[in-house]
Amino acid sequence: MSPPRIQARGLTRDFGGGAGGYGIDLEVAPGEIHALVGLNGAGKTTLMRLLLGMLRPDAGTVLLNGRPREAAEWARVGHLVETPFAYGELDGRTNLTLAARLHGVGAPEAARMVHSVLTELNLGRYAAVPARRLSLGNRQRLGLAAALQHHPEIIVLDEPTNALDPAGVILLREALVRRAAAGAGVLVSSHHLDEVARVAHRITVINRGRVIGALDPHGIDIERSFFALVHADDERAARGRPEDERRAA
């Protein structure tokens, strides 16, 4: 059996003042779209940064395809965290070509890849337009194309539907479903519960830097379930420090 695409155990990074991630366990299996949901500042981006090496954990481990992060095969990873990887002075095609090359793709193969992803995400019109002239939504599409074009086995996307129009949201959803069907493990963060429910196989709820539960993507009222979880966690925090924090301190 192949290992999980992503496996985090006890992942902790404390920024002080209650900000950070605390003891996070998480798995993304091959073929799975796993959504992280949480309010703003809940710790979704911090967790993704920890998984991708943008932050070093205070404690805990990350395995990517069963390998420790230091020995990860990064050519098999695609990510978009916060800012789309697009240089304003370069046009869409050049930006994508450079992103493919940095993922270790050879020059002739990169050209084919770029052509294919421009079609897949309907970016053909903007192939020759400098990124600085693109709308926010099209820049986001370009960033997603850079993350997905090399058909990575591990996909990490932070709020990927940010600034996307409804057509872009559908294109992204289809692109993720295709890649998951081909065996990729996909981790997406979002605060759009409806959107996440349509595409995710598994939904994990994050609050105050901790995993506080899961939602059933096929549940009837996941919004209510989400707020019930968050509210209960906030109540616990207001009553006093939870058990795990006491132990850590």
Place this chain on the structure above:
Amino acid sequence: MTGRTLAIAVAVEARKAVASRVLVSTALLLSLGVAVLAAATTAAAHAGNEQLAAKLGPLALAGGWPGLLAVAAQVTAAAGLLAFGVGLSWLYAREFTDGTITGLFALPVTRPTIALAKLIVYLVWTVVVAVLLTAVVAVTGVAITGDLPAATDWVGLGRLLALAVMTAALPVPAAWTGTIGRGLLPAIATTVALLAVAQVVVVAGGAGGWFPLAAPALWAVLPGTVSPVQLLLTATVPVGFGLLTLHAWRRLQLDR
């Protein structure tokens, strides 16, 4: 870091540099600026502006090729440090100000490889700028004197070229501070500080040859006062701060 990943990183950085307005406009501004300033101030000094003549020294007063080259060297030492510093600051710090740094994580081409590629592209850019600057000054010299350079003037042009390349080595600390400070402002501030310190030491003279930031300028303006060993010491600045920058990119975290 392997040969292949370094080649990829250099190709990527070169593509970005060629499309960059900052690098192209800085190159043109510096080359034309040095030539225009040198021509104008030499002419003014030669025409009897005593204050200017006192500042520029006896060579400028001589006018012609020697005057032009002496002033061009003085201007290049100062303006070159600033211009190269701006270009280098942009090369590194733009990844932070544009937010593209997140895309430089989780890649098979490692961040120290990318940082080294930036330094290589910077080196190539500075050599191109140095050649362009020297060529523009040479053409300006022919235009205002009506004479082709004599043998000593060729030596002066060669010295100007070498000065420009050596000056480009001095702002490398800005790459490091731009990384540590995660932005353009710390890098530019470092460049300005380096310029200020270098100018103070050059003006003070004395043992300035032992000070790497001042040695190239002193060598170009007063050739006999700086030894080859002192000039070689200039290399400690780009090598030392280049290694520090690579280390900073290796250890980089997006924690602020």
